[in-house]
Amino acid sequence: MRTIRDLAVLRTRVRDWREAGESVAVVPTMGALHEGHLSLVAAAKAACDRVIVTLFVNPKQFNNPQDLARYPRTEATDAALLQPLGIDVLFAPEASAVYPEGFLTKVTVAHLQDVLCGAHRPGHFDGVATVVTKLLLMTGADIAFFGEKDWQQLQIIRRLVEDLNIPVDVVGCPTLREKDGLAMSSRNQRLSKADRARAPALHAAMAEAAVVIRAAGDVAAALSAARGAILKAGFAEVEYLELRHSATLEPLDRAAPEARLFAAAWIGGVRLIDNIALF
Numbered sequence: 001m002r003t004i005r006d007l008a009v010l011r012t013r014v015r016d017w018r019e020a021g022e023s024v025a026v027v028p029t030m031g032a033l034h035e036g037h038l039s040l041v042a043a044a045k046a047a048c049d050r051v052i053v054t055l056f057v058n059p060k061q062f063n064n065p066q067d068l069a070r071y072p073r074t075e076a077t078d079a080a081l082l083q084p085l086g087i088d089v090l091f092a093p094e095a096s097a098v099y100p101e102g103f104l105t106k107v108t109v110a111h112l113q114d115v116l117c118g119a120h121r122p123g124h125f126d127g128v129a130t131v132v133t134k135l136l137l138m139t140g141a142d143i144a145f146f147g148e149k150d151w152q153q154l155q156i157i158r159r160l161v162e163d164l165n166i167p168v169d170v171v172g173c174p175t176l177r178e179k180d181g182l183a184m185s186s187r188n189q190r191l192s193k194a195d196r197a198r199a200p201a202l203h204a205a206m207a208e209a210a211v212v213i214r215a216a217g218d219v220a221a222a223l224s225a226a227r228g229a230i231l232k233a234g235f236a237e238v239e240y241l242e243l244r245h246s247a248t249l250e251p252l253d254r255a256a257p258e259a260r261l262f263a264a265a266w267i268g269g270v271r272l273i274d275n276i277a278l279f
């Protein structure tokens, strides 16, 4: 595995692979890698001859400067975790190389970015869409792997790839969870021991609401009970907890085959998100 920071070096390497007829996968990450990220790497490795993992803490997707400053940066540990997995390149560019002076372009995916996380994090999905577009074009990968943990992000990426005719297949991979149900996340590292013990309540309450809604129970009542349970468990705030269509992200008021529950909630100054399918 070679760590590359320079785009020209990356492009030469990818060109050589292509000339040898090899397929290329990319797994974009912001580092602080955990088993969830590594499951994407394993899927990429199984699908393509060559695998690039990108590591870039994208300043444009942080609407809160404190959140950006506190985001864990653990490149040496990340590289050590990736080393045994047989990937080819860790692409870790500097921010000044991704956004050089004079950078003015923004990729906006309308509508899909206005709801859920987008409604609470102004500019976040523009930042995500812009950097993912760049990473797909920089790597020239055939297949890109993303986690369902960030479901809204995955829908936005599928849309931009189609709309901009980027020649890449987007693959979504299931959310990896800790044994107690908490979705793995780089942000979990920032939880105190006590909050880490409380955090699984988010997924538990969502799973319980899903059972009620699946059985044709009242959606508003189920969501309200789940909110209550999350707050009672020690979360400071439930930012949103909603039932929506998995592809269009339109709100739903009853169970449907495409229905998904989405939530974001704050605990100990850390914002956690989760989503689960209803069926």
Ligand code: AMP
Pocket (backbone or CB within 6 Å): 028, 029, 030, 031, 035, 036, 037, 039, 040, 145, 146, 147, 148, 149, 150, 173, 174, 175, 176, 177, 183, 184, 185, 186
């Ligand atoms: P991040 O570094 O948080 O931007 O995540 C990089 C990629 O890993 C994204 O496609 C995420 O959706 C994915 N990912 C993050 N957490 C998980 C998880 N628990 N299970 C599966 N994929 C995940």
